[in-house]
Amino acid sequence: MEPIIIEGTAKTPTVKFDSAEGVFEIKGRSIPENSVEFYKPLVDWLDTYKESPLTKTVVNIRLEYFNTSSSKCILDVFKKLEAIHKAKNEVEVNWYYEEDDEDMLEAGEDYESIIRVPFKMIEIVE
Amino acid sequence: MSFNIENYFSDLTTANTILYYKGNVDSDVINHVLDTVEDKMVEVKEQSKLRKKVYNVLVESLQNLYHHVDKVPGDFDDQTCERFGLLVVKKVSDGYRIITGNFVHVENIEKLEEKIKRINRSSHEEIKELYKFILNHQRISAKGGGGLGLVDIARKTGNKLEYTFKAYNSHYSFFYLDILVNE
Numbered sequence: 001m002e003p004i005i006i007e008g009t010a011k012t013p014t015v016k017f018d019s020a021e022g023v024f025e026i027k028g029r030s031i032p033e034n035s036v037e038f039y040k041p042l043v044d045w046l047d048t049y050k051e052s053p054l055t056k057t058v059v060n061i062r063l064e065y066f067n068t069s070s071s072k073c074i075l076d077v078f079k080k081l082e083a084i085h086k087a088k089n090e091v092e093v094n095w096y097y098e099e100d101d102e103d104m105l106e107a108g109e110d111y112e113s114i115i116r117v118p119f120k121m122i123e124i125v126e
Numbered sequence: 127m128s129f130n131i132e133n134y135f136s137d138l139t140t141a142n143t144i145l146y147y148k149g150n151v152d153s154d155v156i157n158h159v160l161d162t163v164e165d166k167m168v169e170v171k172e173q174s175k176l177r178k179k180v181y182n183v184l185v186e187s188l189q190n191l192y193h194h195v196d197k198v199p200g201d202f203d204d205q206t207c208e209r210f211g212l213l214v215v216k217k218v219s220d221g222y223r224i225i226t227g228n229f230v231h232v233e234n235i236e237k238l239e240e241k242i243k244r245i246n247r248s249s250h251e252e253i254k255e256l257y258k259f260i261l262n263h264q265r266i267s268a269k270g271g272g273g274l275g276l277v278d279i280a281r282k283t284g285n286k287l288e289y290t291f292k293a294y295n296s297h298y299s300f301f302y303l304d305i306l307v308n309e
Binding site: 010011031033065067068069071072075098100101103106110113114 | 153156157160161173174175178179181182185186189192193254257258261262264265274275277278282
């Protein structure tokens with residue numbers, strides 16, 4: 001499977017989905033007007049990965065900002081990961097937030113309460 | 127014109143107004159507004175916590191305009207805008223006020239007002255639960271909105287959504303949303 005590598009912009013995050021390593025990363029700002037357009041290829045890619053995943057997949061989410069329209073798309077990404085986890089594969093989500101950013105921590109906790117995948121909340125101390 | 131939409135703002139020219147915009151709300155305008163306000167907050171060394179809240183609320187307010195505004199009334203003097211909106215960002219003593227304005231067709235007023243009233247009578251905990259419920263159960267609409275913008279604004283600010291509808295003509299009202307983001 002070809003990895004996904006997308007450079008970040010002012011409104012869209014940097015994405016690195018490496019199926020060989022089983023490490024997926026979304027980083028930066030996710031505030032596009034049309035978030036479905038951005039996330040659909042990622043969700044489709046995960047659909048394919050889900051057919052033959054590695055025994056362990058690590059997901060690093062390190063967002064500075066995300067809008068509500070992205071929040072639904074990010075949930076779609078997590079739902080794919082949940083399916084991988086449900087099929088008896090190890091999946092770990094690392095949710096990064098800056099030390100004074102309670103809103104970002106709460107956002108991670110929202111997902112943790114909806115998605116049945118182990119989450120680790122990691123504070124970034126500058 | 128039945129009233130001047132800018133009359134709502136008595137002091138637009140004061141130093142407290144850090145940004146004023148009236149016109150078409152497209153993707154480039156949104157980028158420009160976000161950059162301008164972010165730069166100004168960095169310039170005055172605003173705490174990062176408040177800066178992030180203001181930025182988040184600004185994104186949602188602008189994208190609410192982008193996704194949801196009704197077209198302008200036929201007798202409005204600016205017919206060129208596909209998405210006409212008005213935005214004011216003001217510095218106040220303990221934070222910022224973000225005020226948006228847009229036309230709403232009379233048929234859509236009740237639904238919007240009901241949504242705001244529901245948010246305003248909810249506790250912080252209820253708003254959090256409402257956010258999670260919508261996140262998990264509602265699909266992104268044909269207009270591209272997630273239906274979460276106002277809920278998110280109320281959740282992040284912890285403040286009530288102040289709003290007014292001013293009748294423009296028999297078919298349209300002008301809707302002002304006044305959001306306080308404070309420390």
